[in-house]
Amino acid sequence: MTTANVYQQRPGDDVKAETPLHHANLPSLFGKGRNNPGVTLRERKLLGHLTLRGEAHDSAFSGGVHKALGLELPVALGVVSQGELSLQWMGPDEWLLICPRGQEFALEQQLREALAGLHIQVVNVSGGQTLLELSGPSVRQVLMKSTSYDVHPDNFPVGKAVSTVFAKSQLIIRHMAEDTWELVIRRSFADYWWLWLQDASAEYGLAIAE
């Protein structure tokens, strides 16, 4: 068994938790803004984020991941999801698992059990990053303003995810559904992205959803 220190890292629900955009008071903006907004932003807050590393070509690894998560290990630039669970390729030996709030400890234990004896790593990075969801007909326009990466559906179909340069910084762009995109951002950059996205979305109309 592993010598890694595996423990529940999330404090209980009785402990007050502030999201990376707590100071922006997004709930005060719910339901306001233009009718038929071009862009709707939703803070997918306080989710579980796990970094998983292992040998992609080892069938014991890919099989173990499937056993633990019910998801196939995605190949380069892919993201697969089932319900609220998603698994994204980050590099040839690295993946990002995002799960509903509070499930990360159980999932880590399932992964470690299914992958016991293999050369792997599971790290809880929930505190370091967060997820913003953008949906609506004008999201692609906002992305085109922000990144040099080609976000046309021919190059960026649903199910693709890339880490790239965005508005002079870096983040991960994930295409989850036709008009739905996700940005995985560093927690410490949350305010910067919030300001940037407000500015870039203004001409299309921005709404904030719960």
Added chain:
Amino acid sequence: MLQIFCPHCAELRSEEEFHASGQAHIPRPLDPAACTDEQWGTYMFFRDNPRGIHHELWIHAAGCRQYFNATRDTVTYEIFETYKIGEKPQVTAKPAGAVPEAAAREE
């Protein structure tokens, strides 16, 4: 802006996602303690500075964060190929017009 092919992401990506990290294919001495000062100094500090084809180490810093190698012309900046660490370059010929090393020394 250059487009560079990342052998891990398997697609062309914008130059701003990458960083160059110097000369490629420099093996670390297996037993550093057995090296002379000159051998260790050569490994540590001395790098080729060719005019023409050069094999370089690059990292896809904003993407998959993997190192890989690139064969690049230091005069034209043309990148002939990129390949994974551990693989051998396909392009090694001297570019037309380059002065052979021996000839250059005789001058």
